[in-house]
Amino acid sequence: MTPKVFIDGEVGTTGLQIRARLAGRKDVALVSLPEAERKDTARRRDAMNAADLVILCLPDDASREAVTLIDNPATRVVDASSAHRVADGWVYGMPEYDAGQRAAIAQAKRVTNPGCYAITAVSMLHPLVAAGLVPADFPVTINAISGYSGGGKKMIASFENKAAPDYTEVPFRVYALGLEHKHTEEIRKWGGLDHRPLFVPSVGRFRQGMIVQVPLQLWALPGAVTSEAVHAALAAHYAGQRFVRVAALEETAAMSGLEPEAVNGTNELRLHVFGNARREQAVVVGLIDNLGKGASGQAVQNVNLMLGLTEEAGLDGVVNPAY
Structure with a gap:
């Protein structure tokens, strides 16, 4: 039946x-x-x-x-x-x-x-914490931007309907500045963190799409962690997965920028690892359609x-x- x-x-x-x-x-x-x-x-x-x-x-x-x-x-x-x-x-x-x-x-x-911000952040943090590259008590910072459809019908109207009382033409807005966004505890729990991450979301004047960034000061991580090790842990965790793709380091290194609408209309979650070995810094970035x-x-x-x-x-x- x-x-x-x-x-x-x-x-x-x-x-x-x-x-x-x-x-x-x-x-x-x-x-x-x-x-x-x-x-x-x-x-x-x-x-x-x-x-x-x-x-x-x-x-x-x-x-x-x-x-x-x-x-x-x-x-x-x-x-x-x-x-x-x-x-x-x-x-x-x-x-x-x-x-x-x-x-x-x-x-x-x-x-x-899962929440849209959360599944993207968790997809990066959980494998790195589980692999021991990022300690569970590490002070994690997350920056993100979403299309306005993530705010539901009211926010959609505020960007698209000129007759709406709160209609706006602002191109970009940071919000949840009280640092109590409802996805934060979800990220902490499922990311395997001991403490709530410092999560700063924003919304842009585009309908849907999302970029979530987890910056890592590699010099502050125990064990001389490299961006290659970060990438390897993510690639191993998601090997064979249909809807989560970890971009090759060569593909990422050739990029000069990322667009938040790159995977719109799909069910893909795409991860990139950008690194600078000389500065001992890396940024793990997730792209997702917030409605996909x-x-x-x-x-x-x-x-x-x-x-x-x-x-x-x-x-x-x-x-x-x-x-």
Whole structure:
């Protein structure tokens, strides 16, 4: 029987993208509510408990409430919000995280989809901490920029809709300057760090795409770490992975710059290691589509694993649905 999938919050930015990746597929059956019933708690409860898998595309508090409405023990959940990313009982939805993570996701009842900034930062930090190149107590700094779609419909309107009350034409803005961004604890936990990293995000005047940078003062790391060793650890960790690619050092060295939109429309997470041996410095950089591997693409990858479907289904090629 074709598994039934219900997206609670299907008209939001992430929900629309997930639906576009699942629509038309023969291996899943999408369940939807009429527009007038989408906020009806009783109808949502019925739909969730009748589904094989529920994808939550809701604000954090609404996601926590939605989980309480599910009493069918067979219903499985992928939560795209940040509500459960460091919660006990939830499996972290990054298949490439470790050798056993893909199997853990496939068997899980509750999977928490990673944040876009977080999955990119974790993809760099976790292998380096696990390999002993970066100590768990190292003072990590992360700088990042995202397209404005990462802020949801309100932020999209503020950049695209001149009639919006907070419409802006600023090209670049640093934010979360209280240093309490909701992805920071997720990065600390799944990156294997003892202390919260110093995370400074920003938003640019482009729709989607993301660059995340982890600068490393190699001279401050124990064991005479080189940029080649950093690259080797990342390459070994992600060897054979379909959606995480570590660029060759030669490819990276030939580059004069990076564009945040380089992998838009894909489910790819691309890593680069830039180094200066004379200065004993390196920067590990991750590129991601914040609406792809950073949100909806990753959610679909998790859905595929949980339902025993082809992992790449709905993720190959360019997907840029309207939102």
